[in-house]
Amino acid sequence: MQTSERTGLLYAICGFTFLSIGDAVIKTMAGDWPVTAVAALRFTIGAIGLSAILLFKEGPRAFVPAHPLVQLGRGLCLTLASLCFFSAIYIMPLAETMAITFVSPVLTALLSGPLLGEKVRPAVWIASVAALTGVVIILRPNLLELGWPAVLPLISALFFSLMIILNRASAGTGSSLSMQVFVAGVAAPILIVVAFGADASGIEGLTFGWPSWDVIARCAFVAVTASTAHWLAYIGTTKAGAAQVAPASYVQMLVATALGWWFFGDVPDALTVLGATIIIGAGLFLWRDGMRIGVRKTG
Template sequence: MQTDERRGLMLAICGFALLSVGDAVVKTMAGAWSPVAVAALRFSIGAAGLCILLYRREGPAGFRPRNPLLQLARGFCVAGATICFFSAIFVLPLATAMALTFVAPIFVALLSGPLLGEKVRPAVWLVSPAALIGVVLILRPNLTTLGPVALLPLGSALFFALMVLANRASAGQGSALSMQAFIALGATPFLVAAAAIGHVSGAPMLAVGTPDWTVAARCAIVAVTASSAHWLVYLGTERAGAATIAPSTYVQMVVATVLGYLLFSDVPDALTLAGAAIIIGAGLVLWWRTPGSAPIDD
């Protein structure tokens, strides 16, 4: 592997690890405020910061998307993914929720055919049943204990997959910074509306009162870490290529497991770890069989 590729891979690994750090910060707010309100405040702060950066770099022209509806769709998808995931980590162990979201590449591969007209490769049909087995192993105790709430990470994975497909459709329609700003701007109104709906629903978990200052501070931290993480992943992709950095996303599982143990005393059982290994293995096989990808050579 070339030196620049190694640096790119390390940047991507740091970015994905930083995402899990932000997720752990979100989990510390469980019970302190509505998870939807947390998501709304996090994206509001992130959108404001990204807009300032975009204006300074590109001026007013940077705020003119070529396809506004597509950017709105990207925002809706990331809003749905965030609501599902933040709600999930409020009630599930961090590593468990993270492991279930790793079915997203399978969803991307399955949906790329009907939504983008791409050919669904034979490898997809091979790994999908294996990933399903992994999901069943992880859900095994949680679905009985928590009911449908345990399925929230799968909802997050589905929304994330739709976002990836929308990203493909919008490729080349702006700079990396503008694409990041557009998705945050698109997500924020949906999240604010969802937080308001949750509040009037009367559900105690979704009540939105005035948060403690520490909640607002933690939302700001998550906004900064998430934006920084996405930028690191972008820089890593730019240097090493998407195929090279793709498997590094699974470092999130390692970081989530360690932080879950250190901060919340969550210890995944053997079957949960086995399910996570199967899902990650399915994702790696899918990556390996993707045309244009190649193993990372020393």
């Protein structure tokens, strides 16, 4: 492996590690502040910080999107994906939540057919069946214990996949920084409305007052680490290529498992390990098939 590829892979691994660390910090706020308020504050801080950087680097013109409806769709998908994912982290072990969301690459490949007009390869169908089998294996005990809220990670993965598809539709219409600003800038106000609407409902667990300083600090930490993680993954991709970096995302599973075990006492059982192995295997199979087709086209 060339030096640039090794460096790129290291950047990507660091980025994905930061994402899992942020997820663990989100989980520490369960019981301290409602998930709706946490999501709203985290994305508001992120949107303000990223907007300030974009204004400094690219000027006011960078805030005008080429395709406003696409950016609105990206932000809405991120809103729903984040709400479901944060809610899942609150109630489920970190490793199990992360394992289920790893079905996202398979869903993206599957949905690219009807939504983008791409041909769905046989490998995609094989990977989809395998990944969903892994999801069922992980969900089964959680459904018995938690009921339908246990499917929140799967819903999160679905909306994240839709956001990735919309990312493809908006490719080349702005810098990577402006793309982050647009998606956070849409998600933040929606989440603020959701948070105050949930508070007004009076539903137990969704009402909130002014947060303590440590909640604000943790939300700010997650906003910074998430933005840093995306930047590191982007740098890694530019140095090593998307195909080489893609499998590195599975380091999130290892980090999430270690953090869940160490800080929350969530020891993954045999079913979780089996299901996660099947899901990750399906993702790697799909990646390998895509690499093979890419080599064939360029050969």
